[in-house]
Amino acid sequence: MGEFELLARLRERLGAPGPRVRLGAGDDAAVTVPGGATATSVDALVEGVHFSRETAPLASIGFKALAAALSDLAAMGAEPGEAYTALGVPPDLDEDGCLELLAGLEQLAAETGTTLAGGDVSRAPVLSLAITVVGHGPEPGRFVTRSGARAGDAVVLTGELGGAAAGLRLLGDPALGDALDRGTADALRERQLRPRPRLDEGRALAAAGAAAMIDLSDGLGGDAGHLAAASGVRLELDMTEVPLQAGVAEIAEALGVEPLEFAAGGGEDFELLACVAPDQLGEAGRALEALGCTLTVIGRCVAGEGLALSGRDRREIRPRGFDQLA
Amino acid sequence: MGEFELLARLRERLGAPGPRVRLGAGDDAAVTVPGGATATSVDALVEGVHFSRETAPLASIGFKALAAALSDLAAMGAEPGEAYTALGVPPDLDEDGCLELLAGLEQLAAETGTTLAGGDVSRAPVLSLAITVVGHGPEPGRFVTRSGARAGDAVVLTGELGGAAAGLRLLGDPALGDALDRGTADALRERQLRPRPRLDEGRALAAAGAAAMIDLSDGLGGDAGHLAAASGVRLELDMTEVPLQAGVAEIAEALGVEPLEFAAGGGEDFELLACVAPDQLGEAGRALEALGCTLTVIGRCVAGEGLALSGRDRREIRPRGFDQLA
Numbered sequence: 001m002g003e004f005e006l007l008a009r010l011r012e013r014l015g016a017p018g019p020r021v022r023l024g025a026g027d028d029a030a031v032t033v034p035g036g037a038t039a040t041s042v043d044a045l046v047e048g049v050h051f052s053r054e055t056a057p058l059a060s061i062g063f064k065a066l067a068a069a070l071s072d073l074a075a076m077g078a079e080p081g082e083a084y085t086a087l088g089v090p091p092d093l094d095e096d097g098c099l100e101l102l103a104g105l106e107q108l109a110a111e112t113g114t115t116l117a118g119g120d121v122s123r124a125p126v127l128s129l130a131i132t133v134v135g136h137g138p139e140p141g142r143f144v145t146r147s148g149a150r151a152g153d154a155v156v157l158t159g160e161l162g163g164a165a166a167g168l169r170l171l172g173d174p175a176l177g178d179a180l181d182r183g184t185a186d187a188l189r190e191r192q193l194r195p196r197p198r199l200d201e202g203r204a205l206a207a208a209g210a211a212a213m214i215d216l217s218d219g220l221g222g223d224a225g226h227l228a229a230a231s232g233v234r235l236e237l238d239m240t241e242v243p244l245q246a247g248v249a250e251i252a253e254a255l256g257v258e259p260l261e262f263a264a265g266g267g268e269d270f271e272l273l274a275c276v277a278p279d280q281l282g283e284a285g286r287a288l289e290a291l292g293c294t295l296t297v298i299g300r301c302v303a304g305e306g307l308a309l310s311g312r313d314r315r316e317i318r319p320r321g322f323d324q325l326a
Numbered sequence: 327m328g329e330f331e332l333l334a335r336l337r338e339r340l341g342a343p344g345p346r347v348r349l350g351a352g353d354d355a356a357v358t359v360p361g362g363a364t365a366t367s368v369d370a371l372v373e374g375v376h377f378s379r380e381t382a383p384l385a386s387i388g389f390k391a392l393a394a395a396l397s398d399l400a401a402m403g404a405e406p407g408e409a410y411t412a413l414g415v416p417p418d419l420d421e422d423g424c425l426e427l428l429a430g431l432e433q434l435a436a437e438t439g440t441t442l443a444g445g446d447v448s449r450a451p452v453l454s455l456a457i458t459v460v461g462h463g464p465e466p467g468r469f470v471t472r473s474g475a476r477a478g479d480a481v482v483l484t485g486e487l488g489g490a491a492a493g494l495r496l497l498g499d500p501a502l503g504d505a506l507d508r509g510t511a512d513a514l515r516e517r518q519l520r521p522r523p524r525l526d527e528g529r530a531l532a533a534a535g536a537a538a539m540i541d542l543s544d545g546l547g548g549d550a551g552h553l554a555a556a557s558g559v560r561l562e563l564d565m566t567e568v569p570l571q572a573g574v575a576e577i578a579e580a581l582g583v584e585p586l587e588f589a590a591g592g593g594e595d596f597e598l599l600a601c602v603a604p605d606q607l608g609e610a611g612r613a614l615e616a617l618g619c620t621l622t623v624i625g626r627c628v629a630g631e632g633l634a635l636s637g638r639d640r641r642e643i644r645p646r647g648f649d650q651l652a
Contacts, residue, residue, distance in 0.1 A: 029367035031364070033466060038358050040356045040443065041354060042411070044412040073354075076357075085368070120369055130368075132368065143355075
């Protein structure tokens, strides 16, 4: 099957476009009518770097690639709009495989109201997906950046951490799950394979007046440091306040590592870390509760710079180590 | 150098953002205020599939990747706005190499008024670039799609064809240029390495009422067929009318191939093919002349479907053969 035929097959499978999309995939460009202001982000997943086809089904690879991209829109408090996918297809991935991958993308697109509006297909040595997502908002100032935190703000966290890292270990060694009930183990695997971007929660936190926000794609340690640097404040976090997903402690114990290492350094949990003025904490908490999501105060912003982690020996809490590029 | 450090270095090098960009690279997403309607396109270049570092300097690889993406905006008649780059960095490309690649992107971005507003960097087995470009227009109906051609329209072509394919052969075998003067040979190489997207010409043709338009990225034969299929008309093209870039005939003769094969099947010339009602031809031609670009009538639209090429043995005019993906 050639590139054009695959593109045509992919297009046939796309759902109906959203109301902002006036022309979807198949022309030189997709045409949209944006909503006042847009937030645009790109996220790439490369086989052997970010995932392995040995442990991740193709549909979950597509799902997760879109989830990682949409998580950046969640961190802006943006309404998800369109996604564009550059797909690199290796020699051993056939048409059915490409369509399975797309089915995963479509599943999350449908769940989140995102339109798959276009893309490109190319041969490549390994499977790779570069996904550009466009989110909408009424005006630029309504998006929440990383740079608006002020000394005195509380630092809050949605949901629970550590599940994605524990799930990854579990996928690599199913025996690690022997001490867990099936539902708990399934939830850890799902967290790794099909993470849900916190889109509704991000918009709720934006509406509640969050001053700064970031999604935890690289791990609490690293991402909190990025927010601190962008805002010019110091973040003091009490790691004993960080909620862990059920089963994380058991997997960590079986591996002989500190559970918080999964939470702080594991990454890919795609929870949101936000800075909120104390007098808006109540509103933010109620808004998240209405969405069925916990919101936990895990620290505060103070004058200064950098990140201070207390509650455990700091040396145990490392940002995920990125391998050297060269 | 880790991913974050490279991203920071790349950001330092970016020029000032355009007026629509309210927040550039470095946060979770770039923030823009679009102009009524947007046209968005994605184009990916993969080493070993679309280019070789043996014949193409790194700066030209970056330049051409952005050119290929912007050419799709040209074909919509859109004003270039922002570009987002997902960069896959192989083990043998160091920081200086990445910055050289970016310098090529920046050069064309500056020439065209495009803002490099964000992106992602990842390790990858080979060098790859997936570029998403966003163009702007006052309203969706002002963009020119592939599907608006009607029977009776003239088929017009900007500029000259064949140069990119001849330039590629010349890069692979410099001796092929022995019969050419230096300026002609340089222009062929430049056409291959640093193609200029016809952005001004695309907007001029849109303003002159072009009914349908496509850029010639895959070759006249293939792309004219796409336009015919999208519009539901038959395109009758007289290949003897197609202007060839200087030096194409000599390179083709040295290789023992038909010069029109480079024009019809070579691809990557990034000229525009448009369908224009006969009573608007004069306006279109004058608008292009004012931009210093030729506009040549090479055929017409008739009722029916598909593509008819006359003026040469049709068997010689093949769309570029895409290798099988699987």
